[in-house]
Structure formats: structure tokens, C-alpha cells
Amino acid sequence: MKMILIRLLREPLLHFFAVGGLIFFLYANGGGSGELPPDVISISSAQIDQLAAQFNTIWRRSPTTDELNHLIDGYVREEVYYREALALGLDQNDAVVRQRMRQKIEFLTDISAQMLDPTTDELKTFLSANEKKYMQGSRRALEQVLLGQTPTQDEISLALQDLKADPANNTSVYSKRSFLPAELGLSHPEAIDSVYGNGFFDQIETFPTGEWSGPVVSAHGVHLVRVLDNEAARFPVLAEMRTTVLRDWQVDKAKELRELDYLARKERFTIEIFGRERPTGETP
Numbered sequence: 001m002k003m004i005l006i007r008l009l010r011e012p013l014l015h016f017f018a019v020g021g022l023i024f025f026l027y028a029n030g031g032g033s034g035e036l037p038p039d040v041i042s043i044s045s046a047q048i049d050q051l052a053a054q055f056n057t058i059w060r061r062s063p064t065t066d067e068l069n070h071l072i073d074g075y076v077r078e079e080v081y082y083r084e085a086l087a088l089g090l091d092q093n094d095a096v097v098r099q100r101m102r103q104k105i106e107f108l109t110d111i112s113a114q115m116l117d118p119t120t121d122e123l124k125t126f127l128s129a130n131e132k133k134y135m136q137g138s139r140r141a142l143e144q145v146l147l148g149q150t151p152t153q154d155e156i157s158l159a160l161q162d163l164k165a166d167p168a169n170n171t172s173v174y175s176k177r178s179f180l181p182a183e184l185g186l187s188h189p190e191a192i193d194s195v196y197g198n199g200f201f202d203q204i205e206t207f208p209t210g211e212w213s214g215p216v217v218s219a220h221g222v223h224l225v226r227v228l229d230n231e232a233a234r235f236p237v238l239a240e241m242r243t244t245v246l247r248d249w250q251v252d253k254a255k256e257l258r259e260l261d262y263l264a265r266k267e268r269f270t271i272e273i274f275g276r277e278r279p280t281g282e283t284p
Contacts, residue, residue, distance in 0.1 A: 041079050043072060051075060109261045113254035118246070124238050126249045134245070136236055139186045140204060141229035144196070145175045149221040156215050160224055163212040167226065180220060186229055196220065 051071045055063040063071065091097045118126075127134060147159060159174040171182065180196065189201035197218035207213040207227045214224035238245060 041076060041083075043075065047075070048072065105261075106258055109258045110254045113257050114250055116250070116253060118249055118253075120238070123242065123245050123249060126252070127236075127238055127245050130248070131235060133248075134236060134241070136234055137188050138205070138233040139188055139229075139231040140192060140201070140227055141184060141186045142192070142204065143171070143183045143226045143228055144180070144216075145171045145182075145224045146178050146180060146220060147174060147215070147222045147224065148176045151222050156222065156224075160212060160214060163224060163226070167210070167212060174224070176221070178220060183228070186231055196223070 048068070052063055052068060055067065055071060085091060145159070145163070147156060151159075163169055163171070163174070175182070184192065184195060187195075189205075192201045192204075193199065197220060200216065200218050203216045204213070204225050204227060207225060209227045209230045212224055212226045214222075216223040216225050
């Protein structure tokens with residue numbers, strides 16, 4: 001029994017519900033201050049400090065006395081209109097208000113998720129479970145010669161033959177003038193395609209390193225390419241991207257906890273849906 005209790009106390013979901021319950025308790029009870037009469041608008045020193053802090057965040061300085069009084073007057077005006085709107089029932093059947101209230105509940109749930117502290121093993125498991133997302137693609141460094149838009153087959157063969165025979169040969173003899181870089185350092189497929197055109201990387205992916213190959217066709221014309229360096233795709237270790245994995249884990253956990261929170265709240269209601277046709281064979 002003692003071991004079961006210890007495991008429960010270490011369970012992140014238990015922490016989530018405990019923190020969430022405390023937040024909602026304080027919210028529902030107004031921090032223990034008691035509910036004020038509906039015709040009283042009370043502004044505490046803590047609320048004034050919050051208004052001043054918000055001003056400081058925007059303007060990088062504390063508000064003057066006049067500015068703070070203006071902020072307080074604005075808060076009072078907002079509260080007056082808010083209470084009058086509630087009294088008139090303007091919050092009822094308003095899709096925007098309903099959506100905003102839902103977002104506030106979900107926000108409180110998300111805060112609880114951000115407070116969770118996963119172990120290294122949990123992050124490693126999450127990293128492995130999302131291998132496709134974190135796999136780092138292969139990279140290539142290359143040198144290219146642009147032979148023009150419509151070189152003949154003989155021109156292509158002759159240039160390729162000469163360059164293969166002497167890879168250090170002066171490529172300007174064969175290259176047409178263009179704004180394309182003659183060389184590109186180690187780059188991912190997307191970066192290579194952004195420079196030389198879509199599909200360029202796919203054509204050079206299997207080219208041997210250090211040898212002129214081709215032809216490669218792009219929107220710019222016909223190229224000969226020499227792959228200078230080749231880095232295969234690899235899966236990173238956690239230490240290389242712990243911050244990113246932790247952020248993604250928290251986002252994923254927030255979705256999970258949000259759904260659990262919704263299901264727990266939904267249990268308190270009886271759901272009745274009228275006017276919907278039942279599937280064939282379903283009993284009333």
C-alpha cells in the first residue's frame with residue numbers, strides 16, 4: 001500500500017488535477033474575499049499594482065499619478081459596462097463570449113501542463129515516438145556548372161568527359177553566365193531546391209562524392225554537378241534539442257490533460273440531443 005501511495009504522489013496527472021482544483025477553487029471563491037454586492041465596484045491595491053505592471057510592460061516605465069488614475073478610471077468604466085451587459089443578458093447566446101470562456105478554462109488547464117516536469121526518460125520516449133518529426137535530413141555540399149537552357153547532347157557529353165578527367169579543371173570554360181552560386185556549402189534539401197529550383201536535390205541525392213555527374217535539369221537550364229560533401233540523414237540525441245523536445249512534450253501533454261479535464265467536467269452533465277437521426281438499427 002505504501003509503494004502504491006508513493007507512485008500516486010509521483011504521478012504527473014495527480015499533480016495536474018491538484019493544481020487545477022486549487023486554481024478553480026480560488027477563482028470560484030474570489031480568493032476568499034467573499035462576493036460583493038452587485039452595486040459595489042471595489043478595486044484592490046493588488047489590482048492597481050497589476051494595472052501599473054501592465055503599463056510598465058508596454059512603456060518600460062512606471063505610470064505617473066495622472067496616468068495611473070486614468071488606468072483606474074478606464075478599469076471602472078469597463079467594469080460598469082461589463083456588469084450592465086450581464087444584467088441585460090448580453091452574454092447569453094453570444095458565440096464570441098462562449099468561445100472566450102472556453103479558452104479561459106483551457107488556458108488554466110494549459111498552465112497546469114506547463115508546470116509538469118518530465119524525467120529524462122519521458123523525454124527520450126517522446127523523442128523516439130516522434131522520430132519522423134525530429135529526423136534531421138541529409139545534407140549536400142556541391143559545385144555546379146550551368147551549361148545553358150538547350151545544350152546539345154554532344155556538348156553535355158564533352159563537358160562531362162573533360163570535367164571527369166580533370167575535376168579541378170576551370171569550370172568557367174563550360175559555364176554560362178548566371179546569378180546562381182557556383183558552390184553551395186552543406187545544405188538541406190529544401191535549401192538546395194530554394195537556390196537551384198524544385199526537384200534539384202532529388203536528382204543529385206545519389207550522386208557520388210567528389211565526381212562530376214549529370215546532367216541535372218532545372219528551371220534555369222542544364223547543369224553538371226559535383227557533390228563535394230555528403231552528410232546522411234540522422235536521428236538526434238536528446239541533449240542536442242532538449243529545449244525543443246520539452247516544449248513539444250508540454251504542448252502534447254496540454255492537449256492530453258485538456259481532454260481529460262473536459263471528460264471529467266462532462267461527467268457532471270446529462271447530455272440530451274434532439275432532432276438528430278439515429279443510425280439504422282439503433283434502438284431509441
